[in-house]
Amino acid sequence: MAWLSAFKFRLNTLGIVLIPVCIAIDWAGHAIASGLRLPLFLDSIGTILGGILAGPWVGGLAGFITNLISSGTIDPIWQRQPRGWIGIWILCFLVASIGSTPLNIGLYQGQSGIPFGDAIYTALVNAHFPTWIAAYVDEAAVDLPDKLITALVAVLIYQGLPRRYRALFRLYQPDDDAEGERSPARA
């Protein structure tokens, strides 16, 4: 179960400095998407990129703080990313949609606030579906395309980075390898 080691809490200076940078990339991504008038939020690219580069704690903290700052509410989205971009997409989508739904139910009577999603909500409730299902589908319908594209973009950017950055930030490597070469995570 080597992949479980990825979740051990390990945060060195590089990881700490990376968190605000991921937040900044989140915002820049969103700003660029708005500037290009694309019909998506794309406000989580930095979070996911941070998760790919440096593991779930950096990604999670960055995502958490981005949400804190942008919405003014506390939205407990922990984004954990195993490798493989389909996995990333499905996981983010599940976490984002499941994480947001209770919040939506508590604050917004189950609505997501996006007209297209809320229209689905309306239809479902009138068809006598329980509120929480309607709320989830509402949120999910909005999150599905957004998180898919976000994950895709993040992975594309990661592939476009020079190799040494990928090694440098890799906080979730197992400790010292056989040769005694110290991995940066030990710093």
Next chain:
Amino acid sequence: MARGLSLYAEGSSPLHRAHPLTKATLTLCAIGLAFILPSWPLVLGVGVALLSLLAAAGVLRRFLFVAAGLLVPITLLLALVQSLANPHNQTVILPLGPLAVHREGLYIGLLAALRIADLVAATFLFSFTTRPADLAEALMQRGLSPRFGYVIQSALQIIPQSLETADRIRDAQRARGLETEGPLPRRARAFIPLLLPLVLSALVATQERAMALEVRGFGLKVGRLARYRIPDSLGQRVLRWGLALAVVAALAARLRGWL
């Protein structure tokens, strides 16, 4: 050059001078009460109290200006959707083809909108009267690790800077022939060429910054002494505890069915 991200509005009202944790407690308790209290007069009462605090801090007009853009669409959407589609709907006010506007849903939607308005007012009250640096400092004096204080302080500065950088990259890429107008696929193709340079330079900077911080002693586990005094008082401490207790009491009362 962009400065730190903050809504702070200069001023010298008692609210501005209050300790950041007092204001944070006030905001969180107001939000708590707004969602715990069950009837609309009580929720409205919280809202009125917040509005008068906003006025006392001299930021009421600023708030109304900013909040209108946020709250009007939310209210309309909530009122509309809930009146059409809430499980408690019974009494029809206005039939609309296959759907109908119901009184119960309308009430529920408007009450939800009122709560959100309270939340927004409370959050803005905090943001307008508190310098982010003061909040970070207050938290660190109370024991927040300086490493996480750093994350907050750095995020607040780095976000506006990165937005500026994004603009500069856009201008540079456009000068090189990148198309940012036109049909959707063309605009979508411009996304990565606009974001990638920013990510690359940000990562280089991250490595160098982390090295420079280490060399200056970042992350040492020593007690962090106060950088500057943020005035606090017994009265404020009492107020903070009082507010927290009020919320707990309201919650207990609600759970017991007294409210």
Next chain:
Amino acid sequence: MTPVIAMAAARYRYPETDHDALGPVDLAIGPGEWVGVVGPTNAGKSTLCYVIIGLAPQFFGGRLRGEVSVFGSPTASQPVNERSRRAGLLFQNPFTQLSGARERVDEEVAFGPEAHGLPQAEVEERVAEALRLTGLQDLRARHPLDLSGGQLQRLALAALLAMRPELLLLDEPTSQLDPAGSRALFDVLRGLHAAGTTIVMVEHRLEAVAAMCPRVIALGEGRLLADGAPAEVFNRPEVQASAGIPAFARLAALVGKGPPLPVTFESAVEALRG
């Protein structure tokens, strides 16, 4: 007298590379010396700084062999952030050295002392002293991003000086500065040298190195090519071929003045007159 820096058969290799970036190197630097480090790109000059301060291997990973001691203790025995009490490293880029978390020059300088948990009064005293040493007192209330490149580099230096380091490493500190900025920085260094700080300075402005550093080390492909006085080092053919020749020496050579070539302004004037 314990050397400030002692390296014996030191070698360092970055992770995922197949050759040593530095080494083997034998080197001893005593207290109060001002040593210039010259060499072509990728000669290992920056790596030398990272190894001395401990970033290599603690920050980068990779493999360090041989002995590297600073102030008598091996670099591996202390985390980099603790070492900051006695040694500092100034990087090339004025912008990325900023913490990014402070909105005033004096708060930026206070970052280090605060991180070390010093009492408030002492922090203020050190900040005032560091600002005075670097000539930035008048700018103490400004936002760091309002400063010019040269001023920012002095700010970064002030931030290091607030810790009162006995050893100061500088990695191409003037490469992004204009001549006025460089001059201002070198003035500060001269003052520090006079006060007894040990300085190791990687610089590509060979004229400055020849003029200010009593001792010069030339690196090539990770190894020491020469170690001695500037006039001696810059007259070695292998150094001239890799690190280059100070402008005055080149001038003198053009005019036909034979080896040894003068390497500083004054000695060149002497030679050209005679």
